[in-house]
Structures are given as C-alpha cells and as structure tokens.
Amino acid sequence: MKNRRASVAVQGPEILEVIDELHDEMLSFLIEIAEINSGSQNAEGIRQVIAACDPLLSEMGFQVGLLEGNHLIARMKGNMTPRILILGHLDTVYEKEHPFRKVVMEDDILRGPGVGDMKGGIALALYGLLCLKRTGLLENRMVTVLFNSDEERGSKTSRAFIEEEAPKHDLVLVFEGGKRVGDKTTFVIERQGVGTAQFTITGASHHAGMDHEKAVNVIEEMSHKIIELQKLTNYEGGTTVSPAGEIEVSDSRRNVIPEWVKFNVDFRFRNFVEKDRLFVGFKRIAETPFVVNRRTGRSAACEVKISLLRPPMIPTEKSLEYASEIERIGQEIGHAIVPRTRPGGSDGCYTAALGITTIDGLGPVGSGWHTDEEYLELPSLRKRLELFLRFWTNCF
Ligand SMILES: [Zn+2]
Numbered sequence: 069m070k071n072r073r074a075s076v077a078v079q080g081p082e083i084l085e086v087i088d089e090l091h092d093e094m095l096s097f098l099i100e101i102a103e104i105n106s107g108s109q110n111a112e113g114i115r116q117v118i119a120a121c122d123p124l125l126s127e128m129g130f131q132v133g134l135l136e137g138n139h140l141i142a143r144m145k146g147n148m149t150p151r152i153l154i155l156g157h158l159d160t161v162y163e164k165e166h167p168f169r170k171v172v173m174e175d176d177i178l179r180g181p182g183v184g185d186m187k188g189g190i191a192l193a194l195y196g197l198l199c200l201k202r203t204g205l206l207e208n209r210m211v212t213v214l215f216n217s218d219e220e221r222g223s224k225t226s227r228a229f230i231e232e233e234a235p236k237h238d239l240v241l242v243f244e245g246g247k248r249v250g251d252k253t254t255f256v257i258e259r260q261g262v263g264t265a266q267f268t269i270t271g272a273s274h275h276a277g278m279d280h281e282k283a284v285n286v287i288e289e290m291s292h293k294i295i296e297l298q299k300l301t302n303y304e305g306g307t308t309v310s311p312a313g314e315i316e317v318s319d320s321r322r323n324v325i326p327e328w329v330k331f332n333v334d335f336r337f338r339n340f341v342e343k344d345r346l347f348v349g350f351k352r353i354a355e356t357p358f359v360v361n362r363r364t365g366r367s368a369a370c371e372v373k374i375s376l377l378r379p380p381m382i383p384t385e386k387s388l389e390y391a392s393e394i395e396r397i398g399q400e401i402g403h404a405i406v407p408r409t410r411p412g413g414s415d416g417c418y419t420a421a422l423g424i425t426t427i428d429g430l431g432p433v434g435s436g437w438h439t440d441e442e443y444l445e446l447p448s449l450r451k452r453l454e455l456f457l458r459f460w461t462n463c464f
Pocket of ligand 1: 157185186219244245
C-alpha cells in the first residue's frame with residue numbers, strides 16, 4: 069500500500085500507550101450506553117445515547133448535529149484523503165420494557181443488550197477517533213460520523229441521509245460487530261442482496277368432488293412452481309431461493325379447489341449477474357404452466373411481482389486491497405481476522421451499492437445478537453481498537 073510511512077514505527081508504541089490510557093474509559097462508556105435501553109422505538113433512550121456520544125465528539129472538534137428521525141451526524145473538515153465516513157447504529161432490537169437490561173462481566177465475556185450489535189462498535193469507533201486525536205492523526209482529516217437510530221428496522225428514515233453522505237467520501241467504515249469462526253475472527257467486505265418475489269396464480273375454482281375434472285388446481289400449479297424455484301438456488305454463486313411461509317388462498321375450505329393462491333419467495337444473491345439470472349428464472353417459471361386441464365385445455369395464469377429489499381455489498385478492488393492489509397495487521401498484533409461474506413444486511417450495503425468502498429464488521433467480536441444471550445469477547449475490544457488504529461496509520 070502506497071502510504072506505508074516510516075511513521076508507522078514511530079506511531080507504534082505511542083498508539084499502545086494511548087490505548088492503555090483510554091481502554092478502561094472506553095469499556096465504562098460501552099457499559100454506560102449498553103445499559104441505556106435504545107430499542108428502535110424508544111426515542112427517549114436513543115436521545116440519551118446521543119447525549120452520551122455528543123461530548124466525546126465535540127471534545128475532538130467535531131461539529132455535532134441531529135438529523136430528522138434522531139440520527140447523529142458529526143463532521144470534521146480536512147483536506148487529506150481518503151475522506152472517511154464512519155457508520156453505526158444506536159438502536160437495538162430490545163424494546164423499551166425488555167427485561168434484558170444489565171451488563172454483566174464474567175472473566176473475558178461481557179454480556180448485555182447491544183454490546184455486540186452494536187454499542188461495542190460505537191464505543192470502539194469513538195474511542196478509536198479519540199486515540200487518533202490524541203496522537204495527532206486526525207489533523208487535517210475529513211471524517212464524518214453518522215450514527216442512525218433505525219437500522220434494526222431497515223433504516224427507513226436514515227437511508228436517504230446515508231446515501232446522501234456516502235458519495236462525499238472515499239471510504240466507509242462500518243463498526244458492526246465482528247464474529248468468531250473457530251480460532252479466527254471475521255470482518256465483512258461482502259454481503260448478499262435480499263429480495264422477495266410474490267407469485268399470484270389464478271386457476272379454475274370448483275367443488276373438490278363433483279367438478280373435479282373441470283378445475284385447474286392452483287395448489288398443484290404452485291407445487292410445481294416451488295420445485296422449479298428451489299432449483300434456482302446456487303450455493304457456489306452465493307444465491308439462495310426460499311419459498312416462505314406466507315401463503316394466501318382465495319378459499320381455504322377443504323372441499324373447494326380455490327380460485328387463486330399467492331405465495332412469496334425470499335431470495336439472496338451476491339452480485340448482479342446472479343440477480344439477473346434469478347429475475348429471468350422467476351419470469352420463466354411464472355409464465356410456464358405446469359398443470360393443463362386435459363378436458364378443457366385450460367391452464368393457470370400467473371403473475372410475479374419482484375421487489376429488491378437490499379442491494380448486495382460487492383467488494384471493490386480497493387476494499388480487497390484494504391482487506392488483505394487488515395488481515396496482515398491482524399497477524400502482526402495477534403488477532404486472527406479474515407474477511408467473510410455475511411448473510412443479513414447492514415447500512416454498508418447502501419453505501420457499497422453507490423460504488424463507495426465499504427468495510428464492515430470492524431467492531432469487537434461477539435455473538436448471540438438479537439437474543440438475551442448477547443455477549444462480547446472482552447479482549448477483542450482492545451484488539452480491534454489496535455487494529456483500527458494500525459489500519460489507519462498504515463493506509464491513510
Ligand atoms: Zn447491527
């Protein structure tokens with residue numbers, strides 16, 4: 069990487085000193101914000117978390133503001149590149165009255181609501197910036213911090229802000245939590261896109277006994293279509309197609325062949341070639357009648373409505389380059405880390421879809437997200453902080 073400066077060696081010990089200085093404060097801060105309930109619906113709780121973040125950002129010289137919908141934005145001006153956007157979410161899945169509220173430390177494990185997803189990442193990003201500030205490395209840097217409050221509900225009110233900010237930057241860092249796979253930990257430069265296809269099949273309804281021969285059975289037609297749809301799955305290509313449990317019929321009486329049936333298919337894909345292949349497949353399967361009434365010559369009609377819910381995060385040349393640097397730094401500091409494709413989306417999908425290099429899953433390592441078993445591996449908080457700082461000094 070171009071920018072690997074002689075200063076790395078000089079910065080090295082200094083960074084470790086600053087981490088030593090700030091680590092315990094970062095941990096207390098994490099516990100403090102994790103114990104504030106900030107379920108996506110709990111606006112008051114989210115405001116409290118924002119109030120906890122604000123002084124830290126202001127102290128570093130950020131201009132802190134609030135966007136409509138309770139999203140925190142903080143800007144620092146500078147001329148050096150890359151211009152960096154730091155993304156995170158302040159909300160959790162635990163609704164206001166949820167009993168999972170306390171943070172408990174057991175040896176190397178920190179249990180608590182949102183510690184992994186993603187208040188650990190919020191604490192790490194803020195204290196990472198503070199370490200950079202203290203070592204003079206934020207000087208003349210353009211950094212924007214955007215922490216939204218509705219990620220767990222699909223970022224409905226914040227997506228437009230994210231998509232407006234991203235193109236003003238060269239690199240997006242998302243501090244969603246890291247994961248553990250065996251003796252390695254993971255981060256993310258690739259995620260699957262997600263969509264849904266709704267099929268509506270119309271046939272000929274009749275009494276199940278008396279007029280059996282006149283019917284065009286939509287349930288039978290649906291069964292054929294589902295078997296065909298399943299065949300579109302391609303694990304090697306990162307594509308899955310799953311008929312989902314939402315099935316609606318015009319008539320659910322036992323002795324009637326219904327007029328119509330609607331069913332949904334969830335699909336996930338890694339890139340746009342696969343997306344196009346699926347769209348063609350869905351249309352072909354919709355247009356192909358599998359059941360033909362031999363007496364009347366009638367077959368069922370079918371319409372398909374396809375919606376994309378989230379674009380895929382597709383790696384760029386630059387993100388692959390950064391990824392191998394992150395892997396290398398991980399080895400150097402004794403924190404095994406590798407990029408892994410992750411199912412499930414993040415706000416990084418929106419920025420990556422705009423062509424902005426996006427690196428995700430940089431937060432501390434944890435598991436049990438979205439359950440009351442959520443925890444964080446405590447040593448990873450420090451390791452991932454060090455990783456972030458070394459990544460910064462090596463690459464920017
Ligand atoms: Zn999250």
